Amino acid sequence: MELLRQQLIAYRPWNEQEERDREELLRRLDSHEDLYTRANTAAHFTASAWVVSPDRKQVLMAYHKLYDSWAWLGGHADGDRDLLAVALREVREESGLTEVRPVSEDLYSLEILTVDGHEKHGRYVSSHLHLNVTYLLEADPSAAIRPKPDENSRVGWFSPADAVAASSEPWFRERIYSKLNAKLSRF
Numbered sequence: 001m002e003l004l005r006q007q008l009i010a011y012r013p014w015n016e017q018e019e020r021d022r023e024e025l026l027r028r029l030d031s032h033e034d035l036y037t038r039a040n041t042a043a044h045f046t047a048s049a050w051v052v053s054p055d056r057k058q059v060l061m062a063y064h065k066l067y068d069s070w071a072w073l074g075g076h077a078d079g080d081r082d083l084l085a086v087a088l089r090e091v092r093e094e095s096g097l098t099e100v101r102p103v104s105e106d107l108y109s110l111e112i113l114t115v116d117g118h119e120k121h122g123r124y125v126s127s128h129l130h131l132n133v134t135y136l137l138e139a140d141p142s143a144a145i146r147p148k149p150d151e152n153s154r155v156g157w158f159s160p161a162d163a164v165a166a167s168s169e170p171w172f173r174e175r176i177y178s179k180l181n182a183k184l185s186r187f
Contacts, residue, residue, distance in 0.1 A: 004045075004083060004133070005029050011107050014183060017175060021112045025131055035131060036077045043129035047086040048074030049137045050108060050180045051100065052160075056187070058141050059163040062094050062152040066118060070158075070166035072177070074132070087135045095155045096146035100139040103187050109134035109180055134180065136187060160184065 008026050013019040034040045050072060051060035061070045075090035077083060084105055091100050113130040141157045158166055160181040167173045 002029065002081070004081065007107050007133075008110075011110065014109070014179060017179075018110045021110045024112060025110065025133075028131060036081055037079050038076060041126055041128055043131055045077040045083060046074055046113075046130040046132045047077065047083040047090065048072050048109075048111075048132055048134040049087040049091045049100075050134055051091055051095075051097075051137045051139055052103070052184065053141045053157070054138055056184050057159065058157040059160050059181075060091075060095060060097075060139065060141075060145070060155065060157055061163050061166060062147065063154040063156075064152050066120070066151070067169065069168040069172075070156075070163070071169070071172065072134075072180075074134070083133050084135055087137065091137060091139075094148045094152060096148075097139050097143055099143060100137050103136040103138050105135075107133050108136040108183065109176075111176060136184075 008022055011022060013022055028035055028043065035043065035045050038044055062073055064071045073091045073094045074087055077086050080086050084102060088100060091097060111132045113132050115128050115130055117127040118125055145155045147153055147155050164173050164177040164181060167177060
């Protein structure tokens with residue numbers, strides 16, 4: 001059985017949003033459609049990271065140009081079925097961190113995210129879904145960080161509450177980032 005399917009079956013949802021999204025993620029996996037590449041223009045897997053300091057008092061965010069907002073780090077699977085590896089790679093690419101580690105290799109959170117149509121590299125990308133899994137990662141806030149100019153303009157550490165407040169996306173503030181912070185008490 002595929003690793004992601006095993007992880008989704010074992011995952012204990014935090015709230016109703018995660019329960020409904022878990023059901024849909026499993027349904028889509030069972031449909032055998034290509035979900036690991038952007039060739040599926042309707043929906044594809046992404047992996048995000050809630051990057052925290054070892055004392056859990058800071059969260060790393062990037063100012064994403066596409067969304068014009070401070071946001072978590074992460075990206076597309078692009079054919080990689082190891083979504084933890086995707087999250088780690090994306091954090092390194094988007095922040096310049098070289099030392100980042102999983103607090104746990106288990107899924108931290110689940111979300112199905114809507115993405116509005118937009119221009120990317122001069123081409124139109126139709127509205128679609130990101131079938132997202134999130135991992136809790138840890139890094140040293142004193143380590144050097146830098147933006148990835150083609151994706152974000154800044155990277156910075158925030159208190160957990162300030163990380164939520166920094167986002168200009170209400171749904172992410174209320175439904176995602178607040179949830180990710182609330183779950184930190186378990187780690």
